[in-house]
Each structure stands twice: as C-alpha cells, then as structure tokens.
Amino acid sequence: MTAPPSLVERIRRSEDKTLRRLAPLSIGATGRPRVLIPDSVFQKRAELHKDFIICYFNGKAPPFNQIQSVFNHMWGKGKRLEIHNNPLNHSAIVRIQSEYLRQKIFDKSIWYVGDSMFHIAQWSSAHSKATPLLKAIKIWAHLTGVPLDLRHNEGLSFVSGLVGGGGRYKTAFDVVDFEREDGEVVEVSVHYPRVPPKCTHCQELSHITRNCLSYTPPPNEPEGAKKKAHVNKTAPAQNKKYRPVTQGTKVNHSKSAPTNAVISDPAPSTRIAAPHPSPTLPSPTPIKHTSHLTKLASKPSSSNLFQTTSPIPRPSLKRSQSHIKQPSLTPILSNLCPNWRFTSNHLSDPDGRIILIWRDSLKVQVLSQSRQCITCILSFPNNHPVYYSAIYASNLSSERVDLWAELIQLQSTYNLYSSCWILGRDLNQIIHPTEHPDPNVNVPGFLMYQLRDCLTQLGLFDLRYVGAAHTWTNSQPSGPYSKKMDMLMVNSSFVSTFPHALPTFLPPVFSDHAPCVLDLPFSLPTAG
Incomplete structure (x- = not known):
C-alpha cells in the first residue's frame, strides 16, 4: 500500500512550473525558429496586470521615499501600496486594486509629488519599453x-x-x-488657477528647471574661496572665548551674572544680544527676527520671566550681532532664562533660525531638524504626548517646496496619522486670497494651491483662534499692510485629545509678527 503524498509533494504538484512544448515549431522566412502564440495567451496575463498603473514623471523623478509617502497618502489612505520604482525612465508602477479608485486616477490624469508633475497610464508591455509623449495637459479654467x-x-x-x-x-x-x-x-x-510649471531652460511645460533632464547646474564656488570668505567673516570674533555647554541641559547661574539683555517676542527670528557698552546709546535700530517660540502651557504663572510691567529695553544692535551664533546662545539664554532648557537648529543653519525654550515640567525630545523645521515630542505630566513641528519657512518658494516634502516625509516616518500633531508658525505663504491685503488678489494662485495640497495630504487644518486675523505687518507707516503668515495647524487626533485647546495671537510688541500662546488647557502639577 502506497503512502499518501506529503504536504510538500502536494504543494509542488499544485505549483508545478515546469515548461513544456505547447505548439509545433516552424521555420520562418529568416531561417530562425518561429511559433504562433494566440492572442488569448497574451490576454490571460494582461488580466493579471490590470490592477497596475504606471506614473511617468515629466523630468527628474523625486526620491523614492517621497514618492512612496505621497502615493500611500493619496491612494492608499495611509496603507502601504505596492510600488515599483524605475529610475531609468523616470517612472513608477503602482498597484491599485480598487477599480473605482483606478478610474478616478485615470480621469484626473495629471498628479503632483511636491513640484514634480507626472501623468498616468494603464500599465502594459508597450509602456514598459518607452515613455509615451505627453500630448495634452488638463487644467481648470x-x-x-x-x-x-x-x-x-x-x-x-x-x-x-x-x-x-x-x-x-x-x-x-x-x-x-x-x-x-x-x-x-x-x-x-x-x-x-493652477497652471503647470514651465522650465526656463528648455521652455517646456510640466517640469521646473531644477528637474529638467537637459539642464546642467553651474559649478559651485571653489572650496578654498568659501573657506577664505568664512574666515574673513568670523575674524573679529576669534578673540572671544566661550565655554561650550551641551544644548538641551539645565544651566544654573549665580545671582551676580549680568542680566541686561533683550529678548524679542515669540515670532519668526528671536534675536538676543547684550546692550551696547557705551554709556550713551544711539537711537534704536529695527530688530529682524528669525526663530519661533510658541508657548505651550496651560495657564501662565505669575512669576513668568516674560511677563513684566517694566518696559523692555531696546538697545542698538549692529548687523553682525543680529543673529545668535551657537557659541553665544548658551550665555545669552542663561542670563535671560535661568533654570530653563533650550535647543536650536544650529546644526542645520549657522544662524540658528529656530530656538525652543521650555521648563522642567515639560519634557522635549527632538526627533529631527532642518533649516526650516524642528520636530520634537512634547511630554506633559499625566497627559498624552504631542508632536510639535516648529516652522520658519524660507522666503523663496523653491526652498519652501523642500519644506512641504519634508513634512510629508515626517508624517510617514513617525506615523503622525494617528498621533497628536501641532505645526506652526511662520509658513511664509498664505492659503486664501482673503489673507492678502491687496484687493486685486481675489483668486487662489499656484503657490496657494501648492500649500493647500500639502496640508490636505498631511490632514492638517487651521485651529480656531482668538486675536488678529493677519499676523504679520510690514512695519511701514507710509504704506502699511498685513498678511496672515503665522498659523497654528493641528490634525483631528489633536482636536479629539484636546477639544478645548485655544491659540491666541497677541498684538506684536517690537516684532513684525504677532506672538502666539496656545492654551491646551489642563493644570500642571504644582509639586512633585
């Protein structure tokens, strides 16, 4: 009696991939072997690939991690899609199992990943050989x-x-x-409202100059010249000696330490410097700010260092003293904020555009930093942790695109879909025409749509607030105007966890940006 086949043998029989001859051979006119394959054999495999679409980028394709993050959010609703990248022909193949969603993707035809535009086609063997020509672009009118x-x-x-x-x-x-x-x-x-980008190099639509395949960027400045310029710029400060202190640690100071210094409002670019040593101070000069300080606390304390009835001195600051270099940061904040902790993005920008300051009741863990953003985890006593991204966007739209892509990548990396997330403040870009003082700006522009698309992908929205609607002024008495440059964006998880949270935009004191105070609100422990 023969034993029944084992499990391995049954699997091998069901998964038999042995090739065998299915049609007789014939000799073609060229003298080479030839076989006739019915169309039904091609159709059988085509049915298996009907779920796949191919995305052609018009120019250089963005990094794969950025493609993966945007696709998973737009079409996967947070779930991981099957994506095959093909950098040789600047395309990617994506599997969309929902027939309804595939049809919606085909109807729109043109999509974006950051500032990289791509068009969609049904994947087939013909598309895998060459990139089809983009014959037309659908836009709204x-x-x-x-x-x-x-x-x-x-x-x-x-x-x-x-x-x-x-x-x-x-x-x-x-x-x-x-x-x-x-x-x-x-x-x-x-x-x-949204015209496709145009390359200034090849004069073609559908991509920008940076992504043009025929564009060669100019050579960078020689390294020797950069070092020489850097040495000349920092030469006057070489005689100063600083004692390095690790950022993010508590610093204790004696009562005899000097305290005559200036700190700006929490606005884009806090500039801190000691007063001029001369007994007679010249007239004050305007202070330009470059960092973000958003106060995250429940109820302000009566002993708060930043709340004082005495006027804040405004000394004259030279241009070379307007930025806070990393060696100067610790001594200055030690005098202004004793027993406080702080961190900055000096590792990403030598001027330290963003500075975060907090007290011991709050625990801060920095996750990532760049020139325009610091993302950290805020741990409150007896409450849910909050992810906070402090933003100071660039004045250049080309650099802000990198920030939008960075935020999308952060959401995917740290799984911020279901976490409490706060994003603020200076985005340097309005979202709606009503946020601009010019009445001629009455329709959304390309840059507005660009930021809207990013916030839609992130699931962030403007939290209800109290205070001025326009948070930035040009500080020009002859022709004053204002815009809404500063925002406090949150996701739905944050609103569910802190339903009574309320930000307040206060009147600006000596900054062109309005400071923002966020009340979560919950009581912090008074002891222990």
Missing part, C-alpha cells in the same frame, strides 16, 4: 462674464470650446469672446 442664458450644457460647451482643445500646448488666453446672431460681441474673462 474659471470663466467670468458668461450670460445667465448660456449657463447650461450646450451654452457652456460653446464658450469652453474657445479655451480647450487645439495643439499640444495651446496658448492660454485671458479673455475670449463670442458673437450673437444680432452682431453683439460678448467678452468672457478666463482665469487658470
């Missing part, structure tokens, strides 16, 4: 001035026909007109 009688499907089709269609890249007209049978000509204004 806002029509203003269409008569009420034409606001139906047929009437709008006549008007929209003046805007869409045409050649590969049709000229975008700001005004189009149509003629009625009685000879009346009616003008219709056209606005394109």
Whole structure:
C-alpha cells in the first residue's frame, strides 16, 4: 500500500512550473525558429496586470521615499501600496486594486509629488519599453462674464470650446469672446488657477528647471574661496572665548551674572544680544527676527520671566550681532532664562533660525531638524504626548517646496496619522486670497494651491483662534499692510485629545509678527 503524498509533494504538484512544448515549431522566412502564440495567451496575463498603473514623471523623478509617502497618502489612505520604482525612465508602477479608485486616477490624469508633475497610464508591455509623449495637459479654467442664458450644457460647451482643445500646448488666453446672431460681441474673462510649471531652460511645460533632464547646474564656488570668505567673516570674533555647554541641559547661574539683555517676542527670528557698552546709546535700530517660540502651557504663572510691567529695553544692535551664533546662545539664554532648557537648529543653519525654550515640567525630545523645521515630542505630566513641528519657512518658494516634502516625509516616518500633531508658525505663504491685503488678489494662485495640497495630504487644518486675523505687518507707516503668515495647524487626533485647546495671537510688541500662546488647557502639577 502506497503512502499518501506529503504536504510538500502536494504543494509542488499544485505549483508545478515546469515548461513544456505547447505548439509545433516552424521555420520562418529568416531561417530562425518561429511559433504562433494566440492572442488569448497574451490576454490571460494582461488580466493579471490590470490592477497596475504606471506614473511617468515629466523630468527628474523625486526620491523614492517621497514618492512612496505621497502615493500611500493619496491612494492608499495611509496603507502601504505596492510600488515599483524605475529610475531609468523616470517612472513608477503602482498597484491599485480598487477599480473605482483606478478610474478616478485615470480621469484626473495629471498628479503632483511636491513640484514634480507626472501623468498616468494603464500599465502594459508597450509602456514598459518607452515613455509615451505627453500630448495634452488638463487644467481648470474659471470663466467670468458668461450670460445667465448660456449657463447650461450646450451654452457652456460653446464658450469652453474657445479655451480647450487645439495643439499640444495651446496658448492660454485671458479673455475670449463670442458673437450673437444680432452682431453683439460678448467678452468672457478666463482665469487658470493652477497652471503647470514651465522650465526656463528648455521652455517646456510640466517640469521646473531644477528637474529638467537637459539642464546642467553651474559649478559651485571653489572650496578654498568659501573657506577664505568664512574666515574673513568670523575674524573679529576669534578673540572671544566661550565655554561650550551641551544644548538641551539645565544651566544654573549665580545671582551676580549680568542680566541686561533683550529678548524679542515669540515670532519668526528671536534675536538676543547684550546692550551696547557705551554709556550713551544711539537711537534704536529695527530688530529682524528669525526663530519661533510658541508657548505651550496651560495657564501662565505669575512669576513668568516674560511677563513684566517694566518696559523692555531696546538697545542698538549692529548687523553682525543680529543673529545668535551657537557659541553665544548658551550665555545669552542663561542670563535671560535661568533654570530653563533650550535647543536650536544650529546644526542645520549657522544662524540658528529656530530656538525652543521650555521648563522642567515639560519634557522635549527632538526627533529631527532642518533649516526650516524642528520636530520634537512634547511630554506633559499625566497627559498624552504631542508632536510639535516648529516652522520658519524660507522666503523663496523653491526652498519652501523642500519644506512641504519634508513634512510629508515626517508624517510617514513617525506615523503622525494617528498621533497628536501641532505645526506652526511662520509658513511664509498664505492659503486664501482673503489673507492678502491687496484687493486685486481675489483668486487662489499656484503657490496657494501648492500649500493647500500639502496640508490636505498631511490632514492638517487651521485651529480656531482668538486675536488678529493677519499676523504679520510690514512695519511701514507710509504704506502699511498685513498678511496672515503665522498659523497654528493641528490634525483631528489633536482636536479629539484636546477639544478645548485655544491659540491666541497677541498684538506684536517690537516684532513684525504677532506672538502666539496656545492654551491646551489642563493644570500642571504644582509639586512633585
């Protein structure tokens, strides 16, 4: 009696991949062997690949970790998708099992990862050989001035026909007109809220110069010249001696230590410096700020160092003293904030654009830092920890794009979807036209849409607040205006954990930005 097949043998039989001859051989006209393969064999494999779409980047593709983070958020809703990167032809293959979602992706056709635009196609063997040419780009057009009688499907089709269609890249007209049978000509204004980026090097749409395949960046400055310039810039400070102190540690000081120093409002770029040694001070000069200090506490204490009835002195500061270099940070903060802890992003920027200061009741663990952001965990006594990203965005839109991509990567790295997350403050970019004082700015622009898309992917929104709607002023009495540059963004997990949290934007004192105080609120322990 033969023994029954084992489990391994049964699996081998069911997974038999032995190849065998299925059709007779024939000799073709070239003298080489040839076999006829039915179309049904191709179709069988095509059915297995119907879930895959291919994404073609128009220019240099972004890093794979950024692609993975954006795709998982947009199409995977936080779940990990099956993504195959192909950097040789600047594409990626993604598996989307939902037929409904695949169709929605195909309908939109054009998508973005940061400032990198890509178009979608159904994956097939033909697409794996070469990148297809992008023949047209679908963009939204806002029509203003269409008569009420034409606001139906047929009437709008006549008007929209003046805007869409045409050649590969049709000229975008700001005004189009149509003629009625009685000879009346009616003008219709056209606005394109989000125009695809255009390369200034090759003059092609769909990518920026930095991602252009034919662009070669200019050579960098010689290393010797950089070192020489750096030495000349720092030469006057070489005679000073500083005692290094590790950041993030408590510093104790004697009562005899000098305390005549200045600290700015919590606003973008706190500049701290000692007063001029001369007995007669010149007229005060404006202080430009470059760091963020958002106070995270429940209720202010009466002994708070920053709350005083005496006026804060405003000494004259030379241009070379306007930034806080890393050797000067510890002595200055030691005099201003004794028994407080602090950290900064001097490792990413020599001027230390962001400085965080806190007391012992709060525990701060820095997770990452860059030139525009510090992300840390705030641990409160007897309460949930909070992730906090202190932002000081660049004035250049090209550098702010790197910040938006960094935030998306941070969310994926630290799994901030389900954690309490606060993001603030100076984003250096408005989201809505009402946040701009110019009445001519009445429609969202490309940079606004760019930030909106980033915040949508992050799941962040502006927390309800008290105080001024516009938090930045140009400090020009002859032509004053203001914008909403500072924001406090949170996610839904934070609102669920701290439903009564309320930020307050206070009037600016001597900074062009309004300080922000966040009340969580909960009582901190008074002892223990």
